[in-house]
Amino acid sequence: MEQGAIDLSALPSGFDLQSTLESGQSYLWWREDGEDFGDTTQYGGDAWYLTTARVDGEPVVVRVRQRDDRLDWEATVDAESLLTRRLRLGDDLDAIRATAPDDELVEQAYEAYWGMRLVNDPPFGSLISFICSAQMRVSRIHEMQQSLREAFGTPVEFDDSTYHAYPTPEQLAAASETELRDLSLGYRAPYVQRSAELVTEGTPIDVRDLPYEEAREALTEFVGVGEKVADCILLFSLGYDEAVPLDTWIRGTIEEYYPDCDRGNYTETSRAIREALGGEYAGYTQTYLFHFLRNGGGDNLGE
DNA sequence: TGCCAGGCGGATT
DNA sequence: AATCCGCATGGC
Numbered sequence: 348m349e350q351g352a353i354d355l356s357a358l359p360s361g362f363d364l365q366s367t368l369e370s371g372q373s374y375l376w377w378r379e380d381g382e383d384f385g386d387t388t389q390y391g392g393d394a395w396y397l398t399t400a401r402v403d404g405e406p407v408v409v410r411v412r413q414r415d416d417r418l419d420w421e422a423t424v425d426a427e428s429l430l431t432r433r434l435r436l437g438d439d440l441d442a443i444r445a446t447a448p449d450d451e452l453v454e455q456a457y458e459a460y461w462g463m464r465l466v467n468d469p470p471f472g473s474l475i476s477f478i479c480s481a482q483m484r485v486s487r488i489h490e491m492q493q494s495l496r497e498a499f500g501t502p503v504e505f506d507d508s509t510y511h512a513y514p515t516p517e518q519l520a521a522a523s524e525t526e527l528r529d530l531s532l533g534y535r536a537p538y539v540q541r542s543a544e545l546v547t548e549g550t551p552i553d554v555r556d557l558p559y560e561e562a563r564e565a566l567t568e569f570v571g572v573g574e575k576v577a578d579c580i581l582l583f584s585l586g587y588d589e590a591v592p593l594d595t596w597i598r599g600t601i602e603e604y605y606p607d608c609d610r611g612n613y614t615e616t617s618r619a620i621r622e623a624l625g626g627e628y629a630g631y632t633q634t635y636l637f638h639f640l641r642n643g644g645g646d647n648l649g650e
Numbered sequence: 651t652g653c654c655a656g657g658c659g660g661a662t663t
Numbered sequence: 664a665a666t667c668c669g670c671a672t673g674g675c
Contacts, residue, residue: 370655386655386674488656533671538658573658594656612664635671637656649661653675662667 348506349425353418353436363462364413367434368396370638371485372583373466374476374492375399375513379410384489387642399496399503399512400429400469406512408505417436423505435464443588446625447632451648452604453624456632456639463638465631466583470552471543472513478538478571480579495519495539496532509550521545538571545569555585560614562587574613582630590630591621596637 355362368376374571378384379395395412402424408424411430418436420426431437440461447453468476472492479491492513499518500511517585520543527536546552550569554562559581564634566577575594591597593613601608601620608619621629639645 378657477656478658480655482651482670483657483672484655484674528671531672534658534669535671571658575657579656592656596656641656655672659672659675661667663672 348421348423350421351418351425351427351599353420353427353430355413355418355436356416358436360438362418362434362436362464363412363460364411364418364434365390366398366460366638367461367466369438370460370463370517370634371641372634373468373473373474374480375468377489377493383486386486388638393637397501397510398433399510400433401512401515406501406503408503408510408512410506410554417471421506423503433467436466438464440464443628443631448623448625450604452600452639452645453632453638455549455644455648456635459639459644460635463635465634467586468584469513470580470584471516471546473580474542474546474552474566474569474572475514475519475539477576477579478542478569479532481571481576483535485633490561491530491532494532495606498522498530510583514543516543516546520547528565532568535571536647542569542571543602559587559589561633564589578617578630582634588628588630589621591617591624591633592630593617593620594637595639597633601639611647 360603369384376396376398393412393414395410396411400407404649407423409426411420444457476492480488496511496513503510503512522540524537524540527539554565563577567574575592578590578592582590609622610616610619624632
């Protein structure tokens with residue numbers, strides 16, 4: 348086992364591991380203490396979080412914990428650069444926040460969860476987990492990814508225990524719809540199987556060479572990926588920080604706080620809210636709003 | 651019980 | 664292009 352510690356005080360901005368991992372952005376991490384990622388975040392403690400990744404094609408397990416200005420990690424390989432990338436430790440939050448609108452809701456959201464970063468998930472896990480996210484609660488989306496790992500993922504020995512890597516496209520393409528339905532994936536089961544198969548057949552997930560709206564359109568090639576899920580993949584995996592997924596929460600936010608941005612259809616509403624949230628990092632700000640509102644924030648901003 | 655959860659695919663108009 | 668409908672599962 349390799350281990351190390353990252354000095355968070357040396358970063359451009361403060362960091363909050365729990366907010367980053369429990370804000371409904373990534374479903375590819377779990378808590379070692381077995382606590383669910385609830386539908387509202389219970390703060391406190393310094394839990395270990397685990398995830399898996401592929402390094403040079405080989406599955407690896409990584410475990411991290413935050414203690415004040417230190418991020419302790421233990422892994423099957425040297426994980427420092429992987430964590431720096433996956434958790435976007437180098438982001439300059441002050442510069443990002445400076446692009447956001449100067450309104451009370453945004454102010455409160457950034458204040459409440461300062462240190463939260465966007466995640467940078469691996470593309471295939473991002474694709475599958477957000478296909479699973481359709482009409483589903485945050486806590487159950489996590490459970491589904493656990494089930495997929497345990498049922499189809501390659502076993503990895505780490506610290507005297509056996510873990511399972513997130514399945515590869517080949518492993519999920521080979522799954523049957525029945526097997527996937529048995530994991531309580533419901534009507535998403537054939538979407539997961541077919542999209543995994545499309546990946547093995549060469550349909551690209553990494554569309555980063557395309558401009559934002561074309562990239563979103565390209566991802567809808569996958570089954571179970573509409574505009575909203577495509578935006579999540581672009582934002583949480585492919586580095587399109589301007590992407591604002593229009594889910595039920597952000598639609599409600601638009602209705603209540605930015606009613607002029609409701610243009611009736613996805614494309615135009617997306618453009619309007621993206622502009623209202625400052626453009627380049629609109630998705631970053633959206634993620635703060637999503638986490639803040641989902642945890643009951645904003646109730647004091649009476650109309 | 652009925653409604654909702656980070657919606658999508660397919661058919662219809 | 665817009666709208667309607669069915670779709671699994673579980674929590675409240």
